[in-house]
Amino acid sequence: MQSFRTEIENPVVERDILELERKIRLFHEGKIDEEKFRSLRLARGVYGQRQLGVQMIRIKLPYGKVTSEQLHRIANVSDEYSRGRLHITTRQDIQIHHVSLDRTPELWAELEKDDITLREACGNAVRNVTASETAGIDPNEPFDVTPYAHATFQFFLRNPICQDMGRKFKISFSSTDEDTALSYMHDLGFIAKTRVENGKEIKGFKVLLAGGLGSQPRHADVMYEFLEADKIIPTIEGVLRIFDRHGERAKRAKARLKFLVKDLGLEAFLALVEEEKKALAYHTYPIDTSDFEQEITFEEIEAPQVSIDNREEFELWKKTNVLPQKQEGLFAIGIKVHLGDFFTKEARELADLIKKYAANELRFTLRQNILIRHVREELLPFFYTELKRLGFTQIGYNSTLDITACPGTDTCNLGISSSTGIAAELERVLQIEYPQYVNNKDITIKISGCMNACGQHNIAHIGFQGMTVKSGSLVAPALQVLLGGGVVGNGQGRFADKLVKIPSKRGPEALRLLLNDFEENRQASEDFLVYYDRKEKTYFYDLLKHLSDTTNLTEDDFVDWGHDQKYVKAIGIGECAGVIIDLVATLLFESEEKIANAEETLQEKKWADSIYHSYTSFINTAKALLTSEQKKTNTQSVIVKNFDEHFVNNNLINLSGSFSELVYQIKENEPTEAFAKNYLEQAKEFYHQVDAYRVKEVSHA
Structure with missing residues (x-):
């Protein structure tokens, strides 16, 4: 492996990249233990994938924001070092798969030329700070949470207090009480609030602590009903210090903050955080919002005139995929990205569009989609025709037809069954058999390939988790069906109940049974969660129980969705936690x-x-x-x-x-x-x- 020149102006970043290259060399020479090397590369966004000899690269994009220049840079890197495909995650990151380990330092150096980092995108650190994709444009928001999410990202990047924690740490910022950034399932979740003191409006946040998903989901506790905005950075630091000191490090399954708070009790944990205040460099940390309050400007205002061939189709697209912004005359366009996967050719053309006509900004969303912001109303026909040419006008943005799924067995070591394969089939069933759900925002469907819930299956109205079932000596891919999860709002949420485990090939039939029963038995104006609570869990278990019978499996049941070979259960070593055997x-x-x-x-x-x-x-x-x-x-x-x-x-x-x-x-x-x-x-x-x-x-x- 030969050294290279980074040509990075920031000496801290340059040193970081050169250190990764040096450690890769030492690893190849046998001078660094494999387990220890894993910890180092994870903290640099380099993640082992299911296929031997290649890595998944996770690009850390705070609150999902990218500019045209950054998107071009990401596309160029994907073409040069990978296969030209980009994957949007449920944490607003971008992942690139099939990258050679030896080329990761130069890949990182290329990204940094447009201020894009890999640092702490994986590993036991503060992961990507997420936020509502409509932050700054939502008509109902008290204020824009974007600068607060950005300040949090900047303050804790490379911060020594969160480099070697026992487990990952996740933070989110929600713009409104709708809680679209899912505060209740985060280690720390913030919901924008204001209050009036002495005639002056004060910005702050409701703070949620120690939530999480996985095999043992936990609803976050309310840490503060209202915390002034200039105290969020010291509060986060205090929490991180206590988690670092008292958090479990040997037992991966018990190493998240939710277990520590559960064991200590909320009151005792908060007392430890309070004791830590003396050690903090800042007791208040005012956040400068001026860079995010500048007037929206456009490179070009006028776009080529276009004619709409199918007016009805265009109007339906506007109804399902276009959102009015709080800025008068401006709109946001939601792009439904199938399973979060798109390609560099489309990415570049999209980058050119937003540069010229949309104030040079888009955001990747928590549901693996794209949101173009700041589009003038008169340009909507032009955007529609351009996006349609790129295959980006599929209706149903953020609807029931917009299924969330992790990569599962496609690339992940922990995947048990195919989440992307079943997701594609369920979307096909919905489009053909249930077109009335194309703009339904009340029912969400989410799929994970294993219990770790990267697809967030246990907060879905209808969730599926990858598993296996046995029939004699044979093993078939299976799905655990979960019902009744969802966002309530203002920091409240629900975790879905586990109902029944069924062979994967029966997933579409389970969905049909659930939707048909909902339509036949719901009461007037009853939403899915009210209907589920009224009918109760046992009713749905009885409805689906016959699908769990494994005495009548066919050959097709032993072939997973998206595959043509017989299913083989193969689970590797997971790297999400980066738990290390220390020498x-x-x-x-x-x-x-x-x-x-x-x-x-x-x-x-x-x-x-x-x-x-x-x-x-x-x-x-x-x-x-x-x-x-x-x-x-x-x-x-x-x-x-x-x-x-x-x-x-x-x-x-x-x-x-x-x-x-x-x-x-x-x-x-x-x-x-x-x-x-x-x-x-x-x-x-x-x-x-x-x-x-x-x-x-x-x-x-």
Whole structure:
């Protein structure tokens, strides 16, 4: 593998990319453990996929926003390093598949030329910050949440407090009480609110804490009914610090924030966050919104005149796919992207359209679609004809016909059955047999290929989860049917009930039974959730139970949707969590790196960052010694406790006091220059003492 020149102007970004290239080289040379290398590449958006020898690249696009220049750059990268296909995720990212590991540094360098990052798109970090795609244009919003989402993204990118957490951390911003960014299922969710104090309107947020999906979904707690906007950054930092210190690290299934808050209790968790305030660099953090309040401008106003051949079709498209903005005379156009997949040729033409006629902005949505913003009313016919030529005028944006599905067994290691295959078939059934649902916004259908819920199946009105069923010695692809999930609003949501497991090939029949029963038995103006609650779970179990019979399977049942070969269950190692098998030498090496980072940030006068790097050096150094003695290290707080118990109390490591007193100075002191310098020197001294002890022990072994 040969070195390359990044030609990146930002020295921090350049160093990051060169470090990835160096670590790839060390990995190939056998100098970095495979599990440890996985952690590093995940934090750089490089994710192993089901096919051997290639990677999935996740591009981190805060709140889904891209410009024409950025979309062109992404398309060029996909053509050069992959196969020209782009995939929109349910977190408003873009994924590119089938990329060679060795080429990922240069791919990243190319993206950064238009300010696009891979950093922390995967791994145990703050993932992409999502937001309502209509933020800034929604007629019902109290204010635009975009600058607050952007500030959150910027503040925590490469922030030392969230680089080595036990698990991923997800944040969302909803524009209105409709909660379209799904606050109740996030680690931290924010809903825009205002209140009046002394005749002045104050911007703030309702804050939801510790929600999550997966096999054990948890509804978020209300952390604050109203938190002033200038306190959201310190609040997020406080939560992250406590999660980093007390969160589970050994057991992947218990490592999310939702489990920590459940175990500690909300009150005790909030008390720990409150105690952490003294250590924060900022107690308030005003967010500059001026860049997001500038007048909307267009490169070209007039577009070529067009004639609409089918006026009825055009009007239906406007009804289902066009949204009025709060800015008078402007509209947003929703593009229904089948399963979130589109190609670079269309991407480039779309990029040219928004550059000339739509204020140079579009957003990828949480339902794997595209929203073009700032289109003048008189340009709607022109956009319709151009989008139709690109295949982008399929009606039913954000409707029942707009099914969400993860990649499943197409590329994901954890996929059990094909989510994209069944999604395509269900959309076909809906289009042909249930055209009346083309503009129905009340019923959502979501599909995941496994229990991890990347397709958000357990918050759908009708959800499907990939599974398997046995018939004798044979295994067939299956679907768990779930009903009754959905967004209630204002931070309230519902998780779907698991009903019955059926062979995948019976998924369309299950959908038919449900929709037919809904149409026949709903009461006047009754929506699906009210109808479901009235009928109750047992009724629907009885309705679908016969589909679960596996005594009468045919050969077709053993072939999954979208495949022509007999189904084989093949599940690889999942990388979403990036849980690592830590080696003692690697941990000590990391401690050296943390000390170097602390010295560097100290020189840059970033006192709080330097202090946190020193803190993580203390933790890694102690963990190395505990690991060598096979002692428990599942949380940072346990590491501190056990180090005292096994090494300090037994006089194996001599400190002036306890290790906990030494380490927890971080929460007892304000982040000043003096404390940062002293704490760093103590971290160095501790490292040298532990390293000397380790060398002595190894030599006597």
